[in-house]
Amino acid sequence: MINKILFTIFAIVAIWKAFSLISRLQKEGGILAKGSGRQEPSQPPKAGGDTKAVEMVPCPRCGAYIDPRERCNCRT
Numbered sequence: 001m002i003n004k005i006l007f008t009i010f011a012i013v014a015i016w017k018a019f020s021l022i023s024r025l026q027k028e029g030g031i032l033a034k035g036s037g038r039q040e041p042s043q044p045p046k047a048g049g050d051t052k053a054v055e056m057v058p059c060p061r062c063g064a065y066i067d068p069r070e071r072c073n074c075r076t
Ligand SMILES: [Zn+2]
Pocket: 059, 060, 061, 062, 063, 064, 072, 073, 074, 075
């Protein structure tokens, strides 16, 4: 009887330890993945944005959303 209780406690502790270890490994793995630049969790998909992964900025003159690396049509 007492052995069963001890075994149960041991099993719970072992599972808890394993979970904490896995979560720590996932945390470190996430940092590594972030460093490699593969994942972009902070950028949700934008509606109507079929313009690759470029952050669109509004043109200061006409207000149209344009690629910041390119010039707006109104400035040419
Ligand atoms: Zn413009």
